[in-house]
Amino acid sequence: MTDEIEKRIEKLKNGKVPEGYKREKGKIIPATWSCKKLGDVLQKVGKRVAVEKDVYYTQIGIRSHGKGLFYKEPVSGTELGNKTVFWLEKDCFVVNIVFAWEQAIGKTTENEVGMIGSHRFPMYRAIPNEVSIDYLLYFFNTKRGKDVLAAASPGGAGRNKTLGQKDFANSKVYLPPFFEQDKIAEILTHCDKVIKLKKQLIAEEYKQKKWLMQNLLNPNSGVRLEGFEDEWTVAIIKQLAKIKHGKNQSEIKSANGRFPILASGGEIGRTDVFLYNQPSVLIGRKGTIDKPVYIDTPFWTVDTLFYTQIFKCANPKFIYYIFCGINWWKYNESTGVPSLNAKTIESIEVSIPTTIEEQTAIANILSAADRKIDLWEQELEQWKHKKKALMQLLLNGIVRVNV
Template sequence: MGVKEVSASYPEVPVAAGGAVPSGYKQTEVGLIPEDWAVSTVGAEFHVQLGKMLDSEKNIGVSKLFLGNRSVQWGHVDLSELAKIKLTPSDLRRYRLRAGDLLVCEGGEVGRSAIWTDPIPECYYQKALHRLRPRRGYDVNMMLSVLAIHASTGLLRNYVTQTSIAHLPKEKFETLPIPLPKRAEQEAIAEALSDADALIESLQHLIAKKRQIKQGAMQSLLTGQRRLSGFSDEWERKRLGALLEICHGRSQREVEVRDGRYPILASGGRIGWTNSFLCDRPSVLIGRKGTIDRPQYVDTPFWTVDTLFYSIIRAPNNAKFLFYRFCLIEWKRYNEASGVPSLNARTIEDVEIYSPGADEQPAIAEVLSVIDAEIDGLENRLSKTREIKQGMMQALLTGAIRLPVTGAA
């Protein structure tokens, strides 16, 4: 099935006068749904099985790969951190995963779910996960979306036991109400949502590819390994201090206002607004304390707090080029504290790099800026597609959108 664009327009259930239930719908434990839908429960529609308890002293048998809670993310399984657990012959039969199993997090971010698709030949799962297998044909792709909606609307919180961390006990989970359309409509809903999932996945892959291209371009262009057409002058080895001056931020207490014109920046990003600025020229910013390995580029007036350095670019150098060059430096190597990571202004200025001439710097920055703009456009599209899918789930799983179906239930 090809990737299809998804629409941002959805018909809503018409609201009857005085807030009455509209014709053709009924009020249920899961909200308004069509009259020809039923309401069921997780336990009625699925066999629910918790995974194997981890106990290195008591577990015996053969060692097998298993999934933990962190491996199950929304809509996909992460196989990067698989561990092994010892299992007996009965454990092997009871806890082996098969294609189509729906895995649901029992603790932490309860309800977070993914479908097992047999990406590896053999795998098992531990007690922090519920495994759902349909009793009578409930579509697991639709169930994944139902759990996502229940999690986003807060309905799942009513079934959670809260201690130090949240838990979703099997007994409570099995009583969770879920909408029950006819089988054919379940499949139609799941297929419609899978189109949005396919677009999201393709955008994620494209963004990852673009980032790899950008990283390769930075490595070659910012070190002189590859030269742009029309430039051949030798690069000079220089201290960063010869290219820019590192400046300290200041407390925002006396300048912060609610509706200011300029951002107040810290090492983690914007923390407020002000009508004053410390710098009104393009600048490279880097953390003095805390997050020291994420340079920022700002080309509008701003204020920085004491935990974030900013820079005054020495003419005729280019701020955007220097920002990209900062991104190649492993700043954690220059950490000067044993506790919270810290940098010193003099240490930054003493770092040496090879620098091109004033004409070549902006040319390199422009090439990298074009790639950044492409990535930003794809990320905006991805964010919008995710919003649209959320709206699709809400509309489809409540029957506000009825899809044409063929065949009997």
């Protein structure tokens, strides 16, 4: 962030008007922005469908929280009956009037042409050079945009908060010049494309890791690491690790120490003493049966968790991956609060290579897959934060785009 932008933000925080800005109705906005009614920049459109009984129609729905459109199963004209529906047109802003206050909004594209929408989903076409539909979507996904939708949706909670279409048309919003709207939407759309790509890459990495676990942890899969020929053996977990209870939190003095105090929900504090300082696998014991967690630093854990004392015949990380493949709900011993028993866990049979070297090689491959997934997930979070920051800066006019 440049010094100029930081100084501008500081002035805005203090209620001062930076150069190139103006105060309008108590709000400080860029001098080139203007306050307009939505009805002056949007035109309602909609051609009613003459429903034919023997024809099948695909209807859309609109998800809340700005998640856009989805398609319903096709229905016949007979099933539609006397329902009032409209043909969808491309490049329109569409809103679910029942849940507009919950940001149930979207944009139609060429893909939706030929589909239909309920009378509860009014469509609005942008008046040329006045407003960008893409910009408007991003605006309505901000708090200010949500406030505009809520203000036009009087009433109580849920279905009583219906968007008043006249109120919506009379709602006033601050808009940049059209070319700036277009550029802002382009920047934020790029962020969305990168975020979507990162999600796809993460999904592919999870598929790859699943394949690796299904094959490398199964001696009968036909997939074997090169250089290993020894037979696998069947063992019970008791032969590989001892399952121990965590301790009551009252047994330690919590402080701002070096070692984490771990519970089912994660770290709940730190202490200067530790319960265990060898690599271990944590398993939800009571109240929740979570995915196992691997930890290789000193820790203290409370009594809602089990931790493992792994014997020298087994690689700790390999045991962790074995535990990740177990369906723990199968061993739940309570019809009420989920609960696992240490003796039950220790009696579970697993297949394991007879050599530590092969266990370690398998664990290293799966660990590499995990590190790759972690890297992609970190990058995904960075892009999400970047987009959030850009929306805050660009849609409020704090940062101006070069066009």
